[in-house]
Amino acid sequence: MSKISEVVQRARAAFNLGKTRPLQFRIQQLEALRCMIKEHEKDIVGALTADLHKNEWNAYYEEMVYVLEEIEYMIKKLPEWAADEPVEKSLQTQQDECYIHSEPLGVVLVIGTWNYPFTVTIQPMVGAIAAGNAVVTKPSELSENMANLLATIVPQYLDRDLYPVITGGIPETTEVLKERFDHILYTGNTAVGKIIMMAAAKHLTPVTLELGGKNPCYVDKDCDLDIACRRIAWGKFMNSGQTCVGPDYILCDPSIQNQIVEKLKKSLKEFYGEDAKKSRDYGRIINSRHFQRVMGLMEGQKVAYGGTGDAATRYIAPTILIDVDPKSPVMQEEIFGPVMPIMCVRSLEEAIQFINQREKPLALYVFSLNDKVVKKVIAETSSGGVTANDVIVHISVHSLPYGGVGNSGMGSYHGKKSFETFSHRRSCLVRPLLNDESLKARYPPSMAKMTRH
Amino acid sequence: MDPYADTLRRLREAFSTGRTRPAEFRAAQLKGLRRFLQENQQLLQEALAQDLHKSTFEAEVSEIRISESEIDLALRNLRSWMKDEKVPKNLATQLDSAFIRKEPFGLVLIIAPWNYPVNLTLVPLVGALAAGNCVVLKPSEFSRSTEKVLAEVLPRYLDQSCFAVVLGGPQETGQLLEHKFDYIFFTGSPRVGRIVMAAAAKHLTPLTLELGGKNPCYVDDDCDPQTVANRVAFFRYFNSGQTCVAPDYVLCSPDTQERLLPALQSAITRFYGDDPQSCPSLGRIISDKHFQRLRGLLGCGRVAIGGQSDESERYIAPTVLVDVQETEPVMQEEIFGPILPIMNVRSLDEAIDFINRREKPLALYAFSNSNQVVKRVLAQTSSGGFCGNDGFMHMTLASLPFGGVGASGMGSYHGKFSFDTFSHHRACLLRHPGLEKIYSIRYPPYSPRNLRMLLVAMEGRSCSCTLL
Numbered sequence: 001m002s003k004i005s006e007v008v009q010r011a012r013a014a015f016n017l018g019k020t021r022p023l024q025f026r027i028q029q030l031e032a033l034r035c036m037i038k039e040h041e042k043d044i045v046g047a048l049t050a051d052l053h054k055n056e057w058n059a060y061y062e063e064m065v066y067v068l069e070e071i072e073y074m075i076k077k078l079p080e081w082a083a084d085e086p087v088e089k090s091l092q093t094q095q096d097e098c099y100i101h102s103e104p105l106g107v108v109l110v111i112g113t114w115n116y117p118f119t120v121t122i123q124p125m126v127g128a129i130a131a132g133n134a135v136v137t138k139p140s141e142l143s144e145n146m147a148n149l150l151a152t153i154v155p156q157y158l159d160r161d162l163y164p165v166i167t168g169g170i171p172e173t174t175e176v177l178k179e180r181f182d183h184i185l186y187t188g189n190t191a192v193g194k195i196i197m198m199a200a201a202k203h204l205t206p207v208t209l210e211l212g213g214k215n216p217c218y219v220d221k222d223c224d225l226d227i228a229c230r231r232i233a234w235g236k237f238m239n240s241g242q243t244c245v246g247p248d249y250i251l252c253d254p255s256i257q258n259q260i261v262e263k264l265k266k267s268l269k270e271f272y273g274e275d276a277k278k279s280r281d282y283g284r285i286i287n288s289r290h291f292q293r294v295m296g297l298m299e300g301q302k303v304a305y306g307g308t309g310d311a312a313t314r315y316i317a318p319t320i321l322i323d324v325d326p327k328s329p330v331m332q333e334e335i336f337g338p339v340m341p342i343m344c345v346r347s348l349e350e351a352i353q354f355i356n357q358r359e360k361p362l363a364l365y366v367f368s369l370n371d372k373v374v375k376k377v378i379a380e381t382s383s384g385g386v387t388a389n390d391v392i393v394h395i396s397v398h399s400l401p402y403g404g405v406g407n408s409g410m411g412s413y414h415g416k417k418s419f420e421t422f423s424h425r426r427s428c429l430v431r432p433l434l435n436d437e438s439l440k441a442r443y444p445p446s447m448a449k450m451t452r453h
Numbered sequence: 454m455d456p457y458a459d460t461l462r463r464l465r466e467a468f469s470t471g472r473t474r475p476a477e478f479r480a481a482q483l484k485g486l487r488r489f490l491q492e493n494q495q496l497l498q499e500a501l502a503q504d505l506h507k508s509t510f511e512a513e514v515s516e517i518r519i520s521e522s523e524i525d526l527a528l529r530n531l532r533s534w535m536k537d538e539k540v541p542k543n544l545a546t547q548l549d550s551a552f553i554r555k556e557p558f559g560l561v562l563i564i565a566p567w568n569y570p571v572n573l574t575l576v577p578l579v580g581a582l583a584a585g586n587c588v589v590l591k592p593s594e595f596s597r598s599t600e601k602v603l604a605e606v607l608p609r610y611l612d613q614s615c616f617a618v619v620l621g622g623p624q625e626t627g628q629l630l631e632h633k634f635d636y637i638f639f640t641g642s643p644r645v646g647r648i649v650m651a652a653a654a655k656h657l658t659p660l661t662l663e664l665g666g667k668n669p670c671y672v673d674d675d676c677d678p679q680t681v682a683n684r685v686a687f688f689r690y691f692n693s694g695q696t697c698v699a700p701d702y703v704l705c706s707p708d709t710q711e712r713l714l715p716a717l718q719s720a721i722t723r724f725y726g727d728d729p730q731s732c733p734s735l736g737r738i739i740s741d742k743h744f745q746r747l748r749g750l751l752g753c754g755r756v757a758i759g760g761q762s763d764e765s766e767r768y769i770a771p772t773v774l775v776d777v778q779e780t781e782p783v784m785q786e787e788i789f790g791p792i793l794p795i796m797n798v799r800s801l802d803e804a805i806d807f808i809n810r811r812e813k814p815l816a817l818y819a820f821s822n823s824n825q826v827v828k829r830v831l832a833q834t835s836s837g838g839f840c841g842n843d844g845f846m847h848m849t850l851a852s853l854p855f856g857g858v859g860a861s862g863m864g865s866y867h868g869k870f871s872f873d874t875f876s877h878h879r880a881c882l883l884r885h886p887g888l889e890k891i892y893s894i895r896y897p898p899y900s901p902r903n904l905r906m907l908l909v910a911m912e913g914r915s916c917s918c919t920l921l
């Protein structure tokens with residue numbers, strides 16, 4: 001048996017012992033996780049800096065805070081969520097106990113990714129632990145420093161048998177996918193999402209796939225462009241554009257394209273100075289392959305700002321492209337880099353049509369002071385989630401489910417949705433084993449009972 | 454030649470026009486469905502009688518009435534289910550609007566089985582239509598007469614630009630599954646469930662799989678054997694055992710077995726008479742293939758009750774087997790027939806171990822006068838659903854989600870759960886376009902001061918820091 005197989009079997013055996021059932025145990029593990037984060041803040045920041053040139057602020061604000069809040073919320077709500085949920089009874093079941101009983105699924109596999117390597121790996125773990133599962137975690141090898149850190153510190157704080165961390169690349173991931181799990185949560189790209197679902201199909205394992213897409217950002221003529229552009233610039237260029245819910249491209253009327261460019265430039269200079277390369281707040285591309293890929297997307301395009309890069313440091317300047325042809329490569333794949341194409345559309349209808357001709361994205365953004373415009377865009381499109389008049393922030397509301405639709409994914413998590421995703425909600429009906437008198441009517445022979453009108 | 458491309462394209466185009474979105478349209482479809490049932494009761498009864506020798510009573514209770522009540526529930530609640538679901542906000546989002554929007558997925562494929570061909574086709578259809586989807590229905594080719602009614606009569610009651618019935622066997626279904634759907638709802642065996650999920654994976658199509666398994670029925674020593682026998686027999690032999698949630702096998706002590714056997718015989722005689730073959734209440738096996746399979750199972754262990762069969766009618770007598778080994782075929786596959794094996798265990802612990810060594814079933818039953826025993830079985834096992842002291846009553850309550858876990862399936866439906874299953878739950882946040890000063894803390898350049906403020910806020914946990 002391979003080492004990975006052993007690790008998974010051990011997790012299953014530990015789960016079968018029933019250790020994770022008591023809420024007290026789960027809360028203890030979550031508190032230990034919280035401790036781990038607090039005691040290793042500096043190490044976490046260090047890993048994020050090494051992997052993605054993130055600074056202290058990014059590490060706290062864009063990663064750790066999410067996880068800490070999730071843990072807080074989970075601990076507080078767990079007793080309520082884990083309790084049996086009585087349901088409405090029918091006439092025939094008045095004397096019975098009818099409720100939904102939440103149970104752990106068993107052994108959950110969480111496969112993380114590299115762009116917010118701490119959050120997307122640990123936040124799902126929080127929900128899986130709270131729901132009472134054993135959790136096998138496989139951080140992304142592309143964010144190597146974080147993977148190594150997690151492999152080191154997690155076993156120091158959490159039960160080692162129940163919550164192992166597996167490191168490695170494609171071979172290890174392929175190996176782990178041969179094992180049987182009771183749920184798999186994967187964050188990453190569409191192509192690999194299909195592979196994961198195929199592997200899961202062999203064992204009839206339900207999956208949550210957090211994938212990606214090209215998140216459209218429609219900017220209406222009727223809006224405060226200063227504010228809109230500042231918010232868009234913030235969301236687009238954070239982590240050097242490597243955010244699955246970041247705005248991927250802008251759709252706007254040709255009459256405001258220039259203003260948008262100017263205001264984006266203004267915000268970018270406020271954020272990162274004249275030369276973003278010198279800014280401590282500006283990220284880097286994860287690796288050379290992605291660096292080459294993103295640089296390639298700019299070829300042949302009309303550059304209104306930026307357009308340069310430095311392979312040695314994997315730096316790509318904040319870039320704005322204008323008059324972009326929808327058929328060009330930059331409009332064919334998720335950019336996942338600091339390049340913002342602006343596409344001109346002549347009407348709201350055209351924008352909506354443009355969006356609907358493409359795969360459903362993970363997020364959709366619309367900027368308008370006109371309530372009707374916002375409502376129309378939402379009503380006539382589909383996406384995982386939406387924020388109107390801002391970007392990204394819908395994913396930070398605990399009570400909103402975070403997930404995709406169509407090519408951008410299936411299933412969701414965060415907050416209570418995490419608890420539900422990682423639980424089996426079992427329907428229960430318990431009646432007394434009393435005399436059958438009241439039930440006799442249902443038994444055959446039934447001829448006497450049947451009169452057709 | 455792709456026979457489905459045109460139909461699917463047509464349905465997709467209809468969906469993209471927004472036709473199925475208004476509540477009025479959906480309600481009209483549901484009313485059409487209700488009229489279909491009302492105006493074709495006799496036709497459906499006859500079809501079910503032909504396919505499964507289903508009695509008028511069973512057809513009424515487990516097929517027509519259940520479908521009608523789901524339609525009525527959906528009609529009554531449609532507008533409230535369709536409403537945006539407001540969610541609790543925290544301090545930082547007080548001025549914003551946060552809600553979950555329920556949207557149709559688009560083009561839904563429903564693959565239905567043959568054992569309850571009306572119920573298991575129409576109830577999912579209710580959910581898919583209520584949620585605003587366009588639907589392709591693939592009824593089972595095994596329940597031939599019902600398939601005919603569904604293909605020829607049902608479409609007349611629905612808007613055919615948004616609904617189509619597709620016929621065929623495994624090959625045609627395979628071809629159909631090569632196409633992209635936005636949701637797939639499948640009821641059938643785990644083996645085919647795997648094939649459907651693999652096909653869905655190619656297009657990243659989400660799905661609900663209602664599969665099966667061997668539903669254990671634990672009978673405690675502390676019980677009244679006749680009451681237990683009545684209930685177990687009723688639910689086991691209903692539809693001649695061809696029910697995914699029927700008790701598949703009994704686990705009890707040898708002593709209890711002794712008491713159960715005469716009680717089961719008594720129940721069977723009372724229900725089906727001395728010659729069950731001539732009783733109109735008892736169904737028949739769907740096909741020759743399944744009949745042969747079940748006849749083979751009669752050779753396992755020892756026949757304690759029944760055991761007769763008649764190939765010409767695909768009739769199998771209500772049967773109880775004893776002295777069965779775990780390794781015998783009757784304990785290896787889902788029986789799906791009127792055969793009830795009894796396995797002996799020496800204790801509750803042994804019963805629970807036995808259950809947990811196997812795949813998680815769709816349903817699990819425990820009979821005992823002691824509520825403690827019932828609750829213990831519940832707590833120490835897992836299954837799609839559970840009923841203490843009765844058969845599959847839990848699935849008649851629309852307020853309980855109906856679905857499996859592990860090898861018995863994923864996802865659930867019935868009542869509001871159907872509507873939610875066939876909807877995409879879209880997270881929406883409508884941000885206040887002003888208040889820029891409050892948000893400015895999040896913008897670079899980042900200062901140590903901002904970081905200190907954030908850390909203090911994190912410690913105090915006085916507000917949601919992530920929304921600054």
